Amino acid sequence: MDAIGVDIGGTKIAAGVVDDAGVVRAQRRYDTDPTDPVAIESAVIRAVNELRAEHQVAAVGVAAAGYVSPQRDGMVFAPNIAWRDYPLRERLAPGIDLPIVIENDANAAGWAEFRFGRGRHAESMVMLTVGTGLGGAIIVDGRLLRGAFGAAGEIGHMQMVPSGRYCGCGHEGCWEMYGSGRALTRAARAAAVAYPDRARAIIELAGGPGQKIKGPHVTQAAQAGDPLAIELLAELGAWLGAGISDLAAIVDPEMAVIGGGVAEAGALLLEPARESFNRHLTARGFRGELTIHLAELGNEAGIVGAADLART
Amino acid sequence: MDAIGVDIGGTKIAAGVVDDAGVVRAQRRYDTDPTDPVAIESAVIRAVNELRAEHQVAAVGVAAAGYVSPQRDGMVFAPNIAWRDYPLRERLAPGIDLPIVIENDANAAGWAEFRFGRGRHAESMVMLTVGTGLGGAIIVDGRLLRGAFGAAGEIGHMQMVPSGRYCGCGHEGCWEMYGSGRALTRAARAAAVAYPDRARAIIELAGGPGQKIKGPHVTQAAQAGDPLAIELLAELGAWLGAGISDLAAIVDPEMAVIGGGVAEAGALLLEPARESFNRHLTARGFRGELTIHLAELGNEAGIVGAADLART
């Protein structure tokens, strides 16, 4: 039966009616203010009720960035919204006369990819959502791994480099600081300082060095053939591949799928990730091994996954 | 119903009848030659049949070090025995008239600990078997995680340090090279070169520096209060705690249990592991978190777990 998925982002919410095949049949999007939790809730309630008015739905799944409670009824901690031990379901319930579950947004996107995207024929999968940060979802034996405390799949905070780059979480060397859009942007800005001549194409695209440089400038330059930009994407891909080999050692999934905005770089990211994975995996040739792919679903993955998780 | 568990080690095999409560009711042990697979199979068959003659059993579980086939019927690769894509079940079946399953030894030990030891009240758990190497087992939602290719839980080959210590697997910086008996021994030998004065107690216990120093000398010295030995165990524990925080980010289990020979150091290993975990875990205080414990079962864990996995 159809369900509604809601994806609460930093500056807007998106809601959609999703059918059993993962198709989004109707959508609503509203801008929101991350500093105003009440306004966010109002927007969610409004969008859900608008969609319900036109579609028969069984449940609502709400996805957001952060740590979800093990009972899937609230947010323990969110990085972008002032939610701390926040009973989100309880807050939404009076306005929504349907079962509601709360999900981590990367888990929702990964679940969508598993059910309806690249992983639809797989039994197990890890999803890497390479956006500003690095989110993850782990599916084993056909089920989303949520963890004992709702925190499974927080792969971006696996440590890759002792005494490595500072992460916003207060620790050092987190995978996210090497394998994310933020890492790409920072690497490009550093290159503009360390070797401005090699970084000329990126600097020109960005209209200057420093804060003007954003991740998409690197991707754009790389797609135009700029050697430094290609190299920066390859480094990012190499860090992804290295971490995927760790996931293979621990979880041993059937496949790894790379999605998120940075994945739009396509083969420029994917091939270095594959090569790096091949170099890092222990006992290669003596064990079966996962394959690495680009995600098939796009922006709507969060909506689709949240809806699908709500009805299962 | 009772089942037989067999633990194939480097130089001997042990088999036992295990009841539903995880109690070993009878045992057989035979020395074996790791270079002679046929002799190993004969010893397994003999031990099983001797035990069967006196006990009613439903199945046989056989545990060994290495990569097990996803079908649990053979060894894809073993580090100590010349098994490569080896149909171990097919080889044993003519001599054993019972259902047989093959398991990884660390998985078997971890499963025993989960079912009958420290994890018996838990829903999920990671087990670290800190022996010569570093083995692992991961249990989620009450089930052993085997992985798509039978290689889940090979935590010892997660990379901790890029360009780090060489591992026997041909890669660098594997967790095993920092969190195992081998790492402890090597650290003690290095200390004997780098600062022989601080290493005096260990050198004396060992009867000399170099190859004479073994892991148990460090544990013994530490238990007698030697500052360097205590520090070496604390470093090992710190690496364990750091890696456990990675597992918490990925799998988010309810608890981590440390077993294996090195775990006999007890609190000298456990407390530094806990402290290091606390320092490494991202979002501490904003998320629930696992607890770290010493294993309760000893040497027989492999037998118990193999037997129990055979009947489930």
Add this chain to the structure above:
Amino acid sequence: MDAIGVDIGGTKIAAGVVDDAGVVRAQRRYDTDPTDPVAIESAVIRAVNELRAEHQVAAVGVAAAGYVSPQRDGMVFAPNIAWRDYPLRERLAPGIDLPIVIENDANAAGWAEFRFGRGRHAESMVMLTVGTGLGGAIIVDGRLLRGAFGAAGEIGHMQMVPSGRYCGCGHEGCWEMYGSGRALTRAARAAAVAYPDRARAIIELAGGPGQKIKGPHVTQAAQAGDPLAIELLAELGAWLGAGISDLAAIVDPEMAVIGGGVAEAGALLLEPARESFNRHLTARGFRGELTIHLAELGNEAGIVGAADLART
């Protein structure tokens, strides 16, 4: 004979008449604007001429942060002032009727320490100026090592950690990012995120977390006995000791002297540096080794060293 030393800082210049014994006999200080090179030069000229009016002097030494030309007549690059291949001597000469030499500020401070401070009885020495950044000076065979391109002693940009913390220079893992006031501040801010409970004393002293925390809060908390602050200083000291062991392997000086604002932490910094050095130095016990000390001179070291280098 007396000479004048000038220390050009980020927001002020200080000039002083220095006698043969390293005593500052008269001083002038003027605020300056780092974005206005002309105003800086005017202030230098004014201060020098005021001092000259009252003292007989032989030469003027001018110290500033950045890369000095090998001919000691200009700044090739300055981090804080818009000097690029800047002929500073030529700019000052019309207003100052005396020989002028340009020096790197850390070199000047190190030279003062060598001639009149902790190193006055030594033949060779490395100086670590641990301020916001990490500057260095190397003296061998009684002479300041300037390098073939005027860039010797830029120890803060020796790489300590591959893929380590981003440095403002565009590279990663520079020693300065681990052994400087900036590193201390950043570590304290990270600790306030990662473990706010342990960081409570520092947060209270600073009046809040984040940007409110400055290096001196850590030193102050440490001197009051706060365990985390003591630990953060000890980590900084440990990184200093590790790098000093590298300098011992390369340059093998008689002593290392730690100065700069962070050195005011005294033994809380010095003892961990010594201990770390002892642990890192290769062939300890089989070779003579440097000793590590705190600097004896304070803020005036730059003036004193610049003046002394001008007359030699």
Add this chain to the structure above:
Amino acid sequence: MDAIGVDIGGTKIAAGVVDDAGVVRAQRRYDTDPTDPVAIESAVIRAVNELRAEHQVAAVGVAAAGYVSPQRDGMVFAPNIAWRDYPLRERLAPGIDLPIVIENDANAAGWAEFRFGRGRHAESMVMLTVGTGLGGAIIVDGRLLRGAFGAAGEIGHMQMVPSGRYCGCGHEGCWEMYGSGRALTRAARAAAVAYPDRARAIIELAGGPGQKIKGPHVTQAAQAGDPLAIELLAELGAWLGAGISDLAAIVDPEMAVIGGGVAEAGALLLEPARESFNRHLTARGFRGELTIHLAELGNEAGIVGAADLART
């Protein structure tokens, strides 16, 4: 005037008469037993006296691996010969009626290269002797830097990777473990385990994996175009370049010269070293910078340098 240089290796000694232009005019070589210091001394005395009988010489320089006393009269510690605080000059003097100085072998080779080889027009230079290990020599202002304790230029024990590969010195992550023939050999052996297919050419040349693989097999395979071998040499070169950038930050020499047996790989080593140096050097473009070259002198560099240092 002519002088005699002696190079004491692990299994033989070589002595030669060297003229003012660095030309070896006569030579003697004798096999020796590293476990028999008395026999080594006899061989040295014999070779020197044979050469003296036919040539007029002013002094004798004796070079060996290890830490030389600051007075240049003995060996404080040698890695290969049982010398500890050994008065080598005093032991040789009764048999040799000439002034004798003791030198570190890498210093001798570097000095020869500076005086008569690639550095003959330079004022300052660092020499990297990439043999089994990684030795160094530093020349500043035309003089060999010996250090306060005779240990300058021990660059192989600068730490490149915290918690990195174990070094024979008892520490971890020493540059020697990444930039030496031993590192190359070990990397090739590891590759043969980690990816035997890619390592096929090297394995075939060596006649098998494991201990059969030696450094020259890699060089030979690389020169024949084998991709893995080229990559392994490039990695070695990259580590050399990274460390040279550290030396540039500290000592800032005019040039770096790479010699020793591994340097026979030529451009396959040199070009990656240059590229890596360019990527690692801070403030590139804002400061003058060293150039990197291959050594011009071969095996006789130790003899030539020891002789030349004896007469200066």
